[in-house]
Amino acid sequence: QSVLTQPPSASGTPGQRVTISCSGSSSNIGSNYVSWYQQLPGTAPKLLIYRNNQRPSGVPDRFSGSKSDTSASLAISGLRSEDEADYYCAAWDDSLSGPVFGGGTKLTVL
Amino acid sequence: EVQLAESGGGLVKPGGSLRLSCAGSGFTFSNAWMNWVRQTPGKGLEWVGRIKSKADGGTIDYAAPVKGRFTISRDDSKNTVYLQMNSLKTEDTALYYCTTGSITITGFDYWGQGTLVTVSS
Numbered sequence: 001q002s003v004l005t006q007p008p009s010a011s012g013t014p015g016q017r018v019t020i021s022c023s024g025s026s027s028n029i030g031s032n033y034v035s036w037y038q039q040l041p042g043t044a045p046k047l048l049i050y051r052n053n054q055r056p057s058g059v060p061d062r063f064s065g066s067k068s069d070t071s072a073s074l075a076i077s078g079l080r081s082e083d084e085a086d087y088y089c090a091a092w093d094d095s096l097s098g099p100v101f102g103g104g105t106k107l108t109v110l
Numbered sequence: 111e112v113q114l115a116e117s118g119g120g121l122v123k124p125g126g127s128l129r130l131s132c133a134g135s136g137f138t139f140s141n142a143w144m145n146w147v148r149q150t151p152g153k154g155l156e157w158v159g160r161i162k163s164k165a166d167g168g169t170i171d172y173a174a175p176v177k178g179r180f181t182i183s184r185d186d187s188k189n190t191v192y193l194q195m196n197s198l199k200t201e202d203t204a205l206y207y208c209t210t211g212s213i214t215i216t217g218f219d220y221w222g223q224g225t226l227v228t229v230s231s
Contacts, residue, residue, distance in 0.1 A: 044221040049217070051215075
């Protein structure tokens, strides 16, 4: 249903590295920057990554973003229990003339 | 510290109207591009619309599902952005967030805590 496609769930153990994928098309990820958001339970989303791989100040370098063609990925290294959250990707869509989001990935830290 | 505080949500009948407000502080509001983003359990996050700063032309854009029904405006003297919602439908039921930034330049860099809008008879 969402324009950008994310896996509904992901999991990892503390200390592990996990990646979350985000698949789009030439009209969004293929031609525009991707941003990533973390939403902890009961809170508003928070910007993690912008312009594909830039971290706002205060975001740990354990979080990194990348993009290739029409797909993007968020990697979290040194996984911690406090990383358990929903993660969303987003990008501008040229066809829709507006931002579009992925459906979100629920990350569980086992 | 940047703060965004939404207000004005509530229960409204289909076809009704509601006006949301978002007051900003801790940044130069007049320079900020302001967005409305809504979230529902079923449809996730959905961009509603955006108003640019007056310095950047003050352009307003809307998502297709709300175009013609919703109106975004801003009062820089009050550091506040508004979302006037008319002809509300049940599918407009959501938690509405205001955010700062441009998805292509800065990302949506700050978010409010959200205000809940429920459209039901």
